Amino acid sequence: MINLRHLKYFVATAESGQVSRAATLLSISQSSVTGAIRDLEADLGAELFQRSAHGMELTEAGREFLSSAREILEKLEEATKLTRRHSTVSGVITLATTYTVIGYFLPYHLDRLAHLYPGLEIRLYELNRESIEEGLLSNRFDIAVLLTSNLNNPELDSETLLRSNRRLWIPNNHRFQRERKIGFDDIAEEDYIMLTVDEAAHTTMKYWSLRQLQPQVRLRTSSVEAVRSMVANGQGVTILSDMVYRPWSLEGKRIGTVTTDPEIPSMDVGLAWRRGIEFSRPVSALVEYFKQCYALPQTPMSLSR
Numbered sequence: 001m002i003n004l005r006h007l008k009y010f011v012a013t014a015e016s017g018q019v020s021r022a023a024t025l026l027s028i029s030q031s032s033v034t035g036a037i038r039d040l041e042a043d044l045g046a047e048l049f050q051r052s053a054h055g056m057e058l059t060e061a062g063r064e065f066l067s068s069a070r071e072i073l074e075k076l077e078e079a080t081k082l083t084r085r086h087s088t089v090s091g092v093i094t095l096a097t098t099y100t101v102i103g104y105f106l107p108y109h110l111d112r113l114a115h116l117y118p119g120l121e122i123r124l125y126e127l128n129r130e131s132i133e134e135g136l137l138s139n140r141f142d143i144a145v146l147l148t149s150n151l152n153n154p155e156l157d158s159e160t161l162l163r164s165n166r167r168l169w170i171p172n173n174h175r176f177q178r179e180r181k182i183g184f185d186d187i188a189e190e191d192y193i194m195l196t197v198d199e200a201a202h203t204t205m206k207y208w209s210l211r212q213l214q215p216q217v218r219l220r221t222s223s224v225e226a227v228r229s230m231v232a233n234g235q236g237v238t239i240l241s242d243m244v245y246r247p248w249s250l251e252g253k254r255i256g257t258v259t260t261d262p263e264i265p266s267m268d269v270g271l272a273w274r275r276g277i278e279f280s281r282p283v284s285a286l287v288e289y290f291k292q293c294y295a296l297p298q299t300p301m302s303l304s305r
Contacts, residue, residue, distance in 0.1 A: 002043050004076065007069045009036040010048065014066050017247035018055045018257070024164060024242050027294055055247065055256070090119030091282035096132040096144040097124065100198045103224070104244050105162070105269055106145055113289060120282055129199065136274045142283050149268035150199050159287075160270035161294045164243035165263075169227075171234040172254035181261035184211045191218040191236035193227045204239065207264050231255055241267035 012022035013033060023030040041048055048062035058066060097106055102124070113120065125132075125141065133153050135141040148158045168187060170176050176186070192215035194201050201220065208215055218236045221227060224244050230236055232249030239260065247255055271290060273279075279287065 002040060004073070006036050006040040006043075007073055009033045010040055011066065011069050011073060013037060013049070013056055014058055014062065016242075016245075017057070020165070021242045021245065024162070027162070087117045087119065087285075089117050089282055089285045091280065092121045092123060093143065093280075093282050093286055094123050094125070094141045095286075096127055096135055096141040096146070098129060098132065098146045098198050099126060099222075100147065100200075100224075100244065101145050101269060102126050109290070109293070113286065116289065117282075117285060120285065122286075132272075136272060139274070139277075142273070142280070143286065144272045145269070146272055147198060147267060148270035148272065149265065150203070151272060155275055156272050157275045158270055158272040159291075160268045161290055162243070162269045163266040164241040164269065165266050166239055166241050166260075167245070167257040168260055169231045169238045169240060169245070170256050170258060171232055171237075172256060174234075174237075174256065176237075176258050177256055179258060181259045183261045184208070184213050187237065187239075187260070188213045188215060190216065192216050193218060193230045193236040193238045194220045195222070195224060195227050195238065195240060196220050197222040197224070200240070203267075225250060228255060229253075239264065243267065243269070 009022065009026065009032070012025050013019055016022045016025060019030050019033045019037075023033050026033070037048065044061075044065065046061040046065075047059050048065060049056040050059055110122065110124075113122065125135070127135070129146060129150055132141065132144045132146055133151075133156060136144055137153075137155055148160045151158055168176065168182055176182050194204060194215070194217045204215070219226075219230060224240075227238050227240070228246065229249045229251060231238055232251065232253035232255050245255075245257065249255060271287060273283075
């Protein structure tokens with residue numbers, strides 16, 4: 001029997017193009033996603049995906065079902081929002097965030113928070129990590145959502161919410177598609193498109209230097225979409241996280257991924273705040289929301305009076 005879990009897992013897989021990415025986005029195991037899709041196909045009596053080593057592509061039946069599944073989930077979300085509008089939490093939160101997080105992680109949660117806590121005002125500031133750390137320590141910001149994998153300040157506490165795997169991005173029909181994993185010796189022979197925003201270039205060079213190798217950088221850019229288009233058009237490869245991955249470029253060309261050998265540390269997204277600070281009631285509500293979303297253990301939090 002079809003249930004909401006089936007629909008949620010199906011939509012996540014259709015939008016991400018791979019079971020592994022859907023599992024990461026949903027914070028569940030790949031086997032749970034695979035099993036749900038298998039059950040859904042059995043209930044519907046139709047194949048929803050064409051499966052290959054490179055991902056999951058919707059069949060004609062899958063494309064037709066996707067619009068219905070989205071509509072059902074959207075209507076449920078709206079109905080749920082109507083029952084949650086009675087929250088008494090109100091106040092202002094100054095929240096700092098980085099380019100990647102505000103572009104690929106935060107908007108969905110901001111929309112949900114607005115419906116859950118209509119009396120809550122979140123004032124957003126997009127800055128680089130160094131400026132955010134300075135703002136947290138000077139109490140300019142209450143809290144931040146950023147790449148916790150880049151944090152190393154002992155005066156800050158943090159909580160990682162999501163770990164996003166990094167993989168090699170390649171154009172469709174690239175010779176690497178036939179391989180299960182690709183070593184850095186082989187990647188070093190390809191032109192490389194280097195993303196520079198949010199310390200991406202610095203992070204990239206750290207794991208390249210561990211292999212005593214250098215990428216053949218053809219272009220450095222702060223635009224993820226430029227990287228996506230360059231890779232899709234066969235002008236180079238790159239290594240980026242699943243969180244910013246999309247299987248298509250703006251021109252509609254396919255982008256594939258391959259796991260590196262050895263695998264690279266994940267890009268981690270989470271919360272950060274000044275160590276020892278007392279959370280206000282609005283900030284506590286925001287932190288609790290994120291912990292519930294990502295099934296983190298709940299810990300007591302002190303409230304300012």
